[in-house]
Amino acid sequence: MKIIQISDTHITHLGGTTNENAERAIRFINSLQADLVVHTGDVTIMDPDRDADREVAARILAGVEAPLKVIPGNHDVGEPGDNPFGDRPVTSERVAAYRAHFGDDRFVELVGDWAVVGIDSELFESGLPEEAEQWEWLERLPEVVAERPALVFTHKPIRAPRAEQQDTHLSIGSVAAPRLEESLAKIDVRGYGSGHLHHYALTWLDGRPVVSAPSTAFNVASETSAELMGPGLSQLGIVEWALAERTAKPYFRAPLDLEDAFLLEIDAVRAALDEMGISLTGLSA
């Protein structure tokens, strides 16, 4: 069994490097013949209010030949907490616009003997009705997953790389995270995958792999981000999850033709940020 995780494609109606890299990554993914492909969010470039970005993203993602499931990132639906990026808080309208293009913002997919679970990290601590619905859905998860080994995907990591940095910008918030972990303790989670940090890192939690997926779009590494995000590999790529029995093994994979670039070196990123009225210095993903 093979699950491919792709993340942080940051596709835009303006075209350019991020779109071309997403297309290259998808060609590579198709050559790997996965049983399921999971996109862990930040599908679109920057602004969760641009339908034009969503339309182009949906068209590019339609190139994935295996079954595809997508969960949203902060650039797709906005984010919870104080000071959301670009003054775009997560709202019911933004979640609805996302769902109209990419389907539900959470899922359980039964693949062979496994259950693959996708959760919308941006709803936690939002206070939206969609958050309450997701908690209820999480309560019912053990009935659906039953005894199956499970992989759990979120856009933001459940735990921040450093405990003192647990907040809604970098990870799931400090109030929701322990409650989510309590919910997930009722199923047999064999691996965790997230995006958002734009670097590959493999750590362990109770003997289970915890993977931060690389982006396919751009790198954000800097001295400050390293302090914030912990050590990781700043190279564009994807994650291949090899599943056997009740064991999940993650592997960093990258096609040779991905064009590595830093966030602000990409014209479309600068244009998207400019349209949002965001200053181009001191940014993270």
Ligand SMILES: [Fe+2]
């Ligand atoms: Fe991202």
Ligand SMILES: [Fe+2]
């Ligand atoms: Fe993100």
